[in-house]
Amino acid sequence: MIYLNCKNSIIGGGVVGLSVAMNLAIANGKGNDICLFESKYLGYGSSLRNAGRFRVHFGDENNLEFAVESSKYLNSLSKITGMNVLFAKTGYLWIASDEASYNILKNANSTFKKWGVPLTEIPSEELYKKYKFLRKRNEIISGFLGKEDGTIHPDSVIFGMARKCKSLKVNIFEHSNVEDISIRSGKVESIKVNGSKVETERVIIANGAWMTFFSEKLGLNLPIEPVRKEISVTEPFAYRIEPFIVDSSLHTYVSQTLKGEIIGSTSTGAEPKGLVELGNSFLWLKKYAERLSRILAGAERIRIIRAWSGYYEMTPDRSHVVGRSNDWPEELYVIGGFSGHGFMLGPLAGKLMAEYIFTGTMPRLLRPYSPERFKTGKLINETFVIG
Numbered sequence: 197m198i199y200l201n202c203k204n205s206i207i208g209g210g211v212v213g214l215s216v217a218m219n220l221a222i223a224n225g226k227g228n229d230i231c232l233f234e235s236k237y238l239g240y241g242s243s244l245r246n247a248g249r250f251r252v253h254f255g256d257e258n259n260l261e262f263a264v265e266s267s268k269y270l271n272s273l274s275k276i277t278g279m280n281v282l283f284a285k286t287g288y289l290w291i292a293s294d295e296a297s298y299n300i301l302k303n304a305n306s307t308f309k310k311w312g313v314p315l316t317e318i319p320s321e322e323l324y325k326k327y328k329f330l331r332k333r334n335e336i337i338s339g340f341l342g343k344e345d346g347t348i349h350p351d352s353v354i355f356g357m358a359r360k361c362k363s364l365k366v367n368i369f370e371h372s373n374v375e376d377i378s379i380r381s382g383k384v385e386s387i388k389v390n391g392s393k394v395e396t397e398r399v400i401i402a403n404g405a406w407m408t409f410f411s412e413k414l415g416l417n418l419p420i421e422p423v424r425k426e427i428s429v430t431e432p433f434a435y436r437i438e439p440f441i442v443d444s445s446l447h448t449y450v451s452q453t454l455k456g457e458i459i460g461s462t463s464t465g466a467e468p469k470g471l472v473e474l475g476n477s478f479l480w481l482k483k484y485a486e487r488l489s490r491i492l493a494g495a496e497r498i499r500i501i502r503a504w505s506g507y508y509e510m511t512p513d514r515s516h517v518v519g520r521s522n523d524w525p526e527e528l529y530v531i532g533g534f535s536g537h538g539f540m541l542g543p544l545a546g547k548l549m550a551e552y553i554f555t556g557t558m559p560r561l562l563r564p565y566s567p568e569r570f571k572t573g574k575l576i577n578e579t580f581v582i583g
């Protein structure tokens with residue numbers, strides 16, 4: 197019989213679960229009482245299906261402050277994990293091609309300035325000189341460049357965190373599906389993994405879009421809705437598109453990987469909701485190809501070679517949910533609902549969650565994100581969602 201010391205059980209081996217595990221182990225100086233269960237393989241979920249971008253520019257000031265701190269934490273990950281995560285401030289270029297988008301960016305900029313992260317407005321005639329790959333379009337009013345935003349490499353983040361966890365003796369179990377969480381006398385008692393009972397003192401649910409399963413099973417009432425999002429890369433070209441271009445009136449984002457592939461996506465407005473099959477659709481491919489040709493000069497001659505999909509885990513206020521509710525069983529925690537921002541915000545959220553568990557005090561930055569807010573109505577007002 198194998199004895200498992202799973203005082204702390206973490207469900208989900210994405211960037212969020214790994215960050216909680218790694219930071220708990222760092223705080224404790226060892227990870228041998230931490231078990232991380234992943235039903236498939238590390239990074240199977242959205243964590244290895246995303247665009248690998250981060251930004252500090254959010255519409256809500258709680259999120260803005262969280263993102264500014266997150267960016268600093270992302271920048272420290274190479275040192276912490278011992279693996280180069282290729283953090284680079286390559287910028288976000290927001291294209292305003294209608295009055296409404298222009299006004300939103302212009303108005304938000306006064307808040308961004310207050311936080312020391314202003315956007316630089318670039319009028320259209322200068323825009324084409326600076327970014328020669330942009331196709332000229334009469335409707336473009338201005339570009340807004342966010343120099344503090346950028347890119348980070350998902351593979352190195354996931355495998356760097358996993359390597360650090362292993363060096364601290366965290367027990368990582370892949371192909372280990374958590375099927376149930378048992379509660380006894382109002383407290384977490386055990387979990388069922390691949391049919392076997394594992395005793396535990398604490399459970400941290402960090403399984404991204406799949407959180408809906410435990411929310412329903414345990415009556416947690418977490419308003420998280422998976423939405424399938426598609427994304428693709430083209431064949432590689434010489435590296436020219438440094439910023440991440442966000443064209444909100446065309447509902448499209450596009451950039452280039454270091455290898456030279458043009459990576460991007462568009463929103464059709466018909467994205468399927470729920471845990472639907474992770475496939476791709478012709479409708480999406482057609483819309484993306486059309487819109488890409490409107491944004492990039494010469495794009496009609498470029499071949500898309502690979503497309504895939506993943507879930508955004510949407511909440512009603514498009515912001516994450518971290519912590520617990522007072523009426524839940526003791527020692528049950530959740531961390532998720534990142535609404536498409538989990539790769540940039542999840543690592544810091546995981547670190548702060550570990551701090552909360554280790555000290556028993558909720559860190560200030562996490563307080564707005566309690567699941568209680570959906571009962572009290574103290575919602576966050578996030579409007580800057582891309583994709």
Ligand SMILES: Cc1cc2nc3c(=O)[nH]c(=O)nc-3n(C[C@H](O)[C@H](O)[C@H](O)COP(=O)(O)OP(=O)(O)OC[C@H]3O[C@@H](n4cnc5c(N)ncnc54)[C@H](O)[C@@H]3O)c2cc1C
Nearest residue numbers: 208210212235241242243246247249374404506538539540
């Ligand atoms: C197309 C696309 C582009 C994106 N681009 C960006 C971006 O540029 N920047 C950004 O910040 N974010 C981006 N995101 C969002 C980001 O990828 C996610 O918010 C983030 O990865 C969520 O991490 P997670 O660890 O919470 O969830 P996941 O990475 O989904 O991990 C959850 C894991 O839990 C496992 N699991 C599920 N149920 C169980 C169970 N019962 N037992 C054990 N394991 C279980 C799953 O297999 C999965 O591996 C994008 C998402 C998509 C789909």
